[in-house]
Amino acid sequence: MKKRGKGIGATFYGTGYGNGFPDVSNCEVELNCQGKIVVYTGATEVGQGAKTVLSQIAAEVMGVDLDSIVLVCEDTCCTPDAGTAAASRQTYNTGNGVRLACIKLKEMIKKVEENHKRVKGLPDEILTMKEIYEASRAQAIILKARDSFTACTSTMDEENGQGSPYWPYTFSCYAVEVEVDTETGRIEVLNAYCAQDVGKAINPVLIEGQIEGGFAMGMSWTLYEDLNLNQGIIKNNNFSKYIIPTSMDMPDICSIIVEDEESTGPYGAKGIGEPVMLAAMPAILNAIHDAVGIRVTKLPASPDYIVKKIQELDKSNLIERK
Amino acid sequence: MKEKICFTLNNKYLSIDADLSMRLIDFLRDELRLTGTKEGCSQGECGACTVIIDGKTANSCLVLLGQIEGAHITTIEGLGDENNIHPIQQAFIEEGAVQCGYCIPGMVLSAKALLDKNCGPDKEYIKRAISGNLCRCTGYKKIEKAIQRASEKMKEAENDD
Ligand code: FES
Ligand code: FES
Numbered sequence: 001m002k003k004r005g006k007g008i009g010a011t012f013y014g015t016g017y018g019n020g021f022p023d024v025s026n027c028e029v030e031l032n033c034q035g036k037i038v039v040y041t042g043a044t045e046v047g048q049g050a051k052t053v054l055s056q057i058a059a060e061v062m063g064v065d066l067d068s069i070v071l072v073c074e075d076t077c078c079t080p081d082a083g084t085a086a087a088s089r090q091t092y093n094t095g096n097g098v099r100l101a102c103i104k105l106k107e108m109i110k111k112v113e114e115n116h117k118r119v120k121g122l123p124d125e126i127l128t129m130k131e132i133y134e135a136s137r138a139q140a141i142i143l144k145a146r147d148s149f150t151a152c153t154s155t156m157d158e159e160n161g162q163g164s165p166y167w168p169y170t171f172s173c174y175a176v177e178v179e180v181d182t183e184t185g186r187i188e189v190l191n192a193y194c195a196q197d198v199g200k201a202i203n204p205v206l207i208e209g210q211i212e213g214g215f216a217m218g219m220s221w222t223l224y225e226d227l228n229l230n231q232g233i234i235k236n237n238n239f240s241k242y243i244i245p246t247s248m249d250m251p252d253i254c255s256i257i258v259e260d261e262e263s264t265g266p267y268g269a270k271g272i273g274e275p276v277m278l279a280a281m282p283a284i285l286n287a288i289h290d291a292v293g294i295r296v297t298k299l300p301a302s303p304d305y306i307v308k309k310i311q312e313l314d315k316s317n318l319i320e321r322k
Numbered sequence: 323m324k325e326k327i328c329f330t331l332n333n334k335y336l337s338i339d340a341d342l343s344m345r346l347i348d349f350l351r352d353e354l355r356l357t358g359t360k361e362g363c364s365q366g367e368c369g370a371c372t373v374i375i376d377g378k379t380a381n382s383c384l385v386l387l388g389q390i391e392g393a394h395i396t397t398i399e400g401l402g403d404e405n406n407i408h409p410i411q412q413a414f415i416e417e418g419a420v421q422c423g424y425c426i427p428g429m430v431l432s433a434k435a436l437l438d439k440n441c442g443p444d445k446e447y448i449k450r451a452i453s454g455n456l457c458r459c460t461g462y463k464k465i466e467k468a469i470q471r472a473s474e475k476m477k478e479a480e481n482d483d
Binding site for chain 1: 363365367368417418419420421422423448449450452453454455456458459460461462463464465466
């Protein structure tokens, strides 16, 4: 028999390294001879969109279009360290580093511009970035700035649990509907609604992409993925045994972006990379409980496990009735 | 041992001497330096190595060179590049369907094989067409939308002609 159920899951997740561990992102920016703003930072792009978001932040501070930003990252010869592309930290941490360095450069540019106007006696002249570069050469000033951002966390007091072990926290609340086949134990996720706190959505399309991908990963963690480690050897070492979802397994996903600006974030933004996968699991497990009354206590909730749980429940119900 | 083989690759006729027991993916990547075709699992499970052979998608990690005598093969390099972009590629960009990008050449070719046969596929058709291409990043949603968008673009372009 096929039974349907609904469930929700709410989670919060501290991004960054946390616990007072030095979480530092450095950035260097310069105005080059073509009038472009060149941003150097060690942030790594792995598909999450760091390059896009960091360029957007730089463009916003400098008041130029995205085309005028050249982002140089992942080159240890010229990019200052911006930590790992991990812990959902690049938008918040490196975003802040980029923002601070750009603010410094902007100040320098302003001074060069004012000097130039004063010397020329043309107070209303509007200079292009290229002209500003030339003016800086004439004034023997190198338009290059560097700044760094360190996340503000502290170790937790072991006695009273107080402190800021992470900063900031990202919140998620996901709801799903599932269908459980009570004979085969197969679970299908029919619909998903993902409300995701992002602080401020710097790039909504990228955020939706992260939510959808995160949900897929969370669903797959809950229902399919099993390394099957046996005495240190991974048994499920290929895709025919280590199952991840295909397009056929994915439900429709409705992403709801919740904006509540984080006062310490770049333009209010927070990281969402890992948070987006977490709430899927409790939501699906609650929906399974709603559908067939069993509590899943082991992952993945594979068909054989679900069938066993349902049989156990039926047996104990029978005994109770007797 | 090298033997003679002839086939058409991205609309170019090739007649070469090669080791016919070589996998097609190795020939493409190592001999021709067409590295757009990706290798994920090497076992026919992931679809990262998808190419189109005579109108049908195939995992190039499971095809030996000797099997493609006389065939027409399309790889991602045969679709378009920055200066001359294919509508499917353009649609992927517009929908934000690309994250790490590893699965994308295969996805785009599965989409092409579908749209060449069916110019107005519905959602179920699209899902089925890319069900042999695993993606770890996107959850497939934006890829499906991109294929939908590409089919509309290609239909419009046809109507304009
Ligand atoms: S590399 Fe060919 S299917 Fe995975
Ligand atoms: S975009 Fe990364 S695997 Fe598909």
